[in-house]
Amino acid sequence: PSTTARHPPLISTFLNSASNYTISNYLRHLTLHPHLAGTSPSSAAADYVKTNFESLHLQTHVTNYSVLLSYHLHSSLTAHFSNSSTAVPLPLTEPGLGSDSGVVKPYHAYSPSGSAYGKAVYVHHGREEDYRALASAGVDVKGCVAVAKRGGGMSRNAVVVKAAEKGVVAVVMYTENNDRARTYYGGGVERGTVLDGVGDPLTPGWGARINGDVERLGMEDDEVLKRFPTVASMPISGETAELILGSLEGARVPHWWRDGDLFGNFNRVGPGPTFLNFTYQGENKVATIQNVFAVIKGSEEADRFVVLGNHRDAWTYGAVDPNSGTAALIDIARRYSLMMRLGWNPQRTIVLCSWDAEEFGMIGSTEWVEQNLVNLGSKAVAYINVDCAVQGPGFFAAATPQLDDILVEVTKKVTDPDSLDSTLFEKWRTSTDGPLIQRLSDVFSDFAPFLHHAGVPSIDLYYGKDFPVYHTAFDSYEWMVKYGDPFFHRHVAVAGVWGLLGIHLADDPILPFNYLSYATQLQNYTHSLSKLLEGDVSLHPITSAIQELEDAAKQVEEEMKKLREEESEGHVIVLRRRMLNDRLMLAERGFLDTEGIRGRQWFKHLVYGPASEGKLGFFPGVADAMYGSSTSRGEKKEAKKKQEIIQHEIWRVARAIQRAASALKAELT
Amino acid sequence: PSTTARHPPLISTFLNSASNYTISNYLRHLTLHPHLAGTSPSSAAADYVKTNFESLHLQTHVTNYSVLLSYHLHSSLTAHFSNSSTAVPLPLTEPGLGSDSGVVKPYHAYSPSGSAYGKAVYVHHGREEDYRALASAGVDVKGCVAVAKRGGGMSRNAVVVKAAEKGVVAVVMYTENNDRARTYYGGGVERGTVLDGVGDPLTPGWGARINGDVERLGMEDDEVLKRFPTVASMPISGETAELILGSLEGARVPHWWRDGDLFGNFNRVGPGPTFLNFTYQGENKVATIQNVFAVIKGSEEADRFVVLGNHRDAWTYGAVDPNSGTAALIDIARRYSLMMRLGWNPQRTIVLCSWDAEEFGMIGSTEWVEQNLVNLGSKAVAYINVDCAVQGPGFFAAATPQLDDILVEVTKKVTDPDSLDSTLFEKWRTSTDGPLIQRLSDVFSDFAPFLHHAGVPSIDLYYGKDFPVYHTAFDSYEWMVKYGDPFFHRHVAVAGVWGLLGIHLADDPILPFNYLSYATQLQNYTHSLSKLLEGDVSLHPITSAIQELEDAAKQVEEEMKKLREEESEGHVIVLRRRMLNDRLMLAERGFLDTEGIRGRQWFKHLVYGPASEGKLGFFPGVADAMYGSSTSRGEKKEAKKKQEIIQHEIWRVARAIQRAASALKAELT
Ligand SMILES: [Ca+2]
Ligand SMILES: [Ca+2]
Ligand SMILES: [Zn+2]
């Protein structure tokens, strides 16, 4: 058996073995029935993936976890309009579904059960600035039922938690569909989780294995309670929102809130005169979830892991989210298997992962990462995630910066699916304003545990900026064929990029990591930050640390060049490559801090991670210190304390960068 | 160049190059003048080590740190006896020292400055049970000056902190010298640190580099304040203590306190009628300290570190503590250098370390470990510490259990210094009741940061159980020649074991680690624990985890056997050995928990580490939960809460053991 490094034609085998028909077939099978995590159709979906892996003669296994999931029992929303004495029940389900469709009614997972009765008030995205605007307009939201619009960088949990802080008694959330003219299926409702953080709430920091003894925290434990909002919420359709919002009176909608379709149809925020009667009954319960794996053991470095992952569970049919990715994953397995029949065995181990319960809060991937943390930390090369492979047109990718080069290189080898005679890279570059490759600060898919907790360099890929049937009953095979990817050429392109990345990361003798890109990115962050900081806070610790990282990166580039020129395969060279690769692999771990982000200790990465508010997009601890809710009210002492905290968080980031530099140098002081 | 594995005669070269005269000469030079950390004689001592390393043509460097040390300015202790109206000044310094001796007056580093006036009360070792005994005898210690005797498993900090909790206004501590008849120099006073925890107080968790930007916490920061006691303390001699204690009246000394010499001379605990007037003025200030290193770069695995360390700073002359060890370290350097001239180069890198400021709180070693944590964590094979190489007769060693076998094997190759025709091992074994090898739970030397913070397998070696001139002005070359090691044969033996351990850890193709010993030790701990636990707390999680570790250890033993049989040196075998060695090296890291010991977060190791009280000697988190100060007062709810906390700590230990097993297996679930 040979690696692609020693036998390059194997790469052409990979690229030429693409088949849009085969991928479409996988997708069709996966999306026949809804397959919500923890339900029996979900087992069938796991079996489908497992059977496909096994039939390709790949080493396959399934890990089961017992985790706390959350299901809809009952919900109702009734409006008391001022022009009528009767209560009007508002539609909460989607049109066109038979009663036996098996599609779960729209709900927010982990919403507490509750009833509430109060005036409806529009809170826009529900950010601090939105509430400030309402307050300045004399609007008092206490005791109201808030109507919030998804967006503005707010997670569902953040919207509900902040609303509760403001005294709101229940929240209904709707999604504006800008695409309505073209692809919108009227009446869709966006399901979703309101869980804070990722992973099973009862086992924070360890894997919730199904067999054997596992500690589970009690439902009353503070560590568990802090994951859930304290007021109930539910999603509603744009149409239902329109019904409510159009009936509101009172203060005018602030002009800077005016974005999106519906604003033609309402211009008052309330509260009232419309009253809403809200009831929700949900059930949090422990359920079994399954991750499915295919492992291709490395021929020379079986203890180095290249991990490709996609989640498999869906709110409804999951055609876009996530099974376009699942189809691509199975297709990659098919093509890797084909290469192996032609004599390929990767140098490093490749692990193909089908996660469960991502929709509930990245649970399947997080439990696995928590359980395998010691080995992922010491041996995982990279994690490449594809959630929705295809949402629409246009390629998008986010990555940790040392992977920028290899990402670009790979996209140059894949044909663009939407043009004649263009590489994916050329199309990507010309279609993109601003930075080509995005970064992974937000916690919206299964790369979160890998990057933010385990410090593994990561990539997230997808086609299409977003899509209007997200988390609705209309995310079906029909929608994909009609709007998402009629000829499945985009699926083929994603599988091509994904699979080729896996091949390079597993077979390149020297890991294709470039830390100069990381240093440059960090410098850009520091420059942006310098324009936002006030007072006498100093960024010097960070600039100083970045210089260390840059010097180390340059030194490593030199060593990489020399080693690449070595053709010998003697054991001395092999060890030298191994030693250099260890440095390249472990540098990202340096950005982790055992104390994590203040108030979010599980998130250890200090460069990329979730921040409470503010759109810094990097250095979440610094962002929290600058924009966190305990904002200075002008009092001098509080301002000084705030400056000290910002400075301390800057020091922490500086030390994280120094640790990465130190790991890259691998020298003892 | 060759390793000892490929050229075994090199080991005989090492053993045969011993020279007691040379070692004695090193010691004589090192102990000519007192060399307290942060003072100029300390620089001279650092230079001595550095010059020796350099003259042996070893790659030598010095790292400087700016850390908070603490010095004596003024102290006085006056007694008002009931039979006299005049105040009697009590002697606080040691006899026989000229005023220009340069020996620092006896004091407790980091004691706050303060004056106090109160009745003297004897509190024995100052443990919770000692105060309970006083309370039952109707003794009220509030407002008193406590006289405490060193011992009973209490650190100096713990004695003072508990005394302060009980309302004591100042503490004087004395050391009983059971050896008085033979080797005791009358009037010796035991200096020492009252710092809690290890490392520079102003830089908890990061290295206090002297160059460049380093964050320093403020002296008023809670993280800093918690390291110091809140009442002043000082050490006094046994003679001075006798003066005070013999004058006390009131309640009788409990019979079970009666151990040691002085009890013939007093039998009342007070308080009073004697009053003590205590004043202490100290100065905490930032000073420069220096670690000195000699690095022998590995020929094949330069990125694997075998670390040998000894501290160099002393309270006074340091003949036993620590420079008997320094002499041995330099001697090892001499002999390694000789081997290198004969063609030796170790496979892995050997680092010889001379630490500064250990006496203040393991500061030099801790700053270096904090600064190099990413690389020590991923690449340090083992740490072998020798603090006092020779204190008296009899060999003692403590180790993490996977090193038991190699320790035994090495001691079989070294001649016993005190008998004819015996190996050190035989003498060691026949002289030892109970377990041969001790364990490393206490935090009394420089292995603490390596094991408790970085999870590096560690060994601590010394000759002689303890010695009566500990931390006094009489720890001099003359004492060593007269009592400690007249012919320096014990120094030779320690250097032999130490140096040979370094050689094996650097040269054995497969690391000589046996995790079955660890599993057995953990089983013994669990068995002991089961006899101490009450209520319905379950140890099943731990026994279950130990089974996983044992299974993994057996599997590894099989693989080790197979790999040892391989003679080939091809790159495939080399990589397989490397992969197995990585598993052996990294398993200990699994015992670390990012949250550390509750209330002592810097101490991450959950099997070995400092506990507040109780003599469990392992699982410090469990020990704290069982014996911590918030002991149940019989209230049912508190008892239940305590049981829950104990159970939770048991789960945490179980997961730590599972992590070690997982690292040993290096398989993804
Ligand atoms: Ca978990
Ligand atoms: Ca420090
Ligand atoms: Zn998804």
Ligand SMILES: [Zn+2]
């Ligand atoms: Zn989704």
Ligand SMILES: [Zn+2]
């Ligand atoms: Zn010492």
Ligand SMILES: [Zn+2]
């Ligand atoms: Zn000492």
